[in-house]
Amino acid sequence: xxxxxxxxxxxxxxxxxxxxxxxxxxxxxxxxxxxxxxxxxxxxxxxxxxxxxxxxxxxxxxxxxxxxxxxxxxxxxxxxxxxxxxxxxxxxxxxxxxxxxxxxxxxxxxxxxxxxxxxxxxxxxxxxxxxxxxxxxxxxxxxxxxxxxxxxxxxxxxxxxxxxxxxxxxxxxxxxxxxxxxxxxxxxxxxxxxxxxxxxxxxxxxxxxxxxxxxxxxxxxxxxxxxxxxxxxxxxxxxxxxxxxxxxxxxxxxxxxxxxxxxxxxxx
Ligand code: ZN
Ligand code: FE
Ligand code: FE
Ligand code: ZN
Numbered sequence: 001x002x003x004x005x006x007x008x009x010x011x012x013x014x015x016x017x018x019x020x021x022x023x024x025x026x027x028x029x030x031x032x033x034x035x036x037x038x039x040x041x042x043x044x045x046x047x048x049x050x051x052x053x054x055x056x057x058x059x060x061x062x063x064x065x066x067x068x069x070x071x072x073x074x075x076x077x078x079x080x081x082x083x084x085x086x087x088x089x090x091x092x093x094x095x096x097x098x099x100x101x102x103x104x105x106x107x108x109x110x111x112x113x114x115x116x117x118x119x120x121x122x123x124x125x126x127x128x129x130x131x132x133x134x135x136x137x138x139x140x141x142x143x144x145x146x147x148x149x150x151x152x153x154x155x156x157x158x159x160x161x162x163x164x165x166x167x168x169x170x171x172x173x174x175x176x177x178x179x180x181x182x183x184x185x186x187x188x189x190x191x192x193x194x195x196x197x198x199x200x201x202x203x204x205x206x207x208x209x210x211x212x213x214x215x216x217x218x219x220x221x222x223x224x225x226x227x228x229x230x231x232x233x234x235x236x237x238x239x240x241x242x243x244x245x246x247x248x249x250x251x252x253x254x255x256x257x258x259x260x261x262x263x264x265x266x267x268x
Pocket of ligand 3: 009010011040085228
């Protein structure tokens with residue numbers, strides 16, 4: 001059995017672009033031998049009201065109710081955590097904080113998907129990449145990641161090199177950005193995730209890359225594992241490769257959350 005027993009990143013149909021009942025995600029987790037899962041659907045956005053990007057604020061009670069039912073249904077088979085994936089958008093910190101305080105969470109994933117209005121990882125907005133300086137996009141992305149850590153709104157930062165998703169690559173060495181990230185992540189105590197969904201995208205790589213992960217490991221930034229499942233069969237997907245990557249970077253353990261605190265460290 002794989003030493004990775006937790007998948008901390010998966011969605012529900014409430015975000016408008018994921019398929020399958022949460023029960024099916026949980027069932028797939030059981031089938032693949034996981035012992036713990038956490039739902040992290042896209043939190044309501046303050047900047048957009050788009051039912052194909054995230055749930056609406058009015059759906060939060062439905063979301064929590066849904067996860068509660070999965071939790072009781074699978075009580076003897078699986079630990080079910082309640083998380084959420086919230087966007088980091090500068091200027092909306094207070095509103096995000098208020099929204100996250102409305103319900104109890106085991107952990108909150110903070111993700112950078114937007115640069116101002118531009119959803120740089122949205123296939124519909126991919127054209128915008130050709131109008132931009134790729135190196136500058138990378139620098140801006142990493143600045144936003146650091147700001148998201150410093151906001152202290154989040155427990156885990158999601159897919160910390162998502163900017164590579166469509167395989168637009170910088171022509172300059174951005175190692176100094178990653179080193180600066182590592183210092184800030186360590187100082188703020190935030191955890192990062194190893195997100196296998198990049199293997200299903202044009203980048204064809206787990207987030208983050210081995211190059212970056214080595215730098216985070218050297219600083220002592222803890223990790224979780226996530227599939228970013230948008231359909232049931234994605235749960236736990238490619239975790240063998242995620243584990244291999246974590247090992248190659250020098251990691252020997254990952255963490256589990258409960259009530260927005262690191263509750264346990266699992267060694268392999
Ligand atoms: Zn999504
Ligand atoms: Fe995301
Ligand atoms: Fe996600
Ligand atoms: Zn995600």
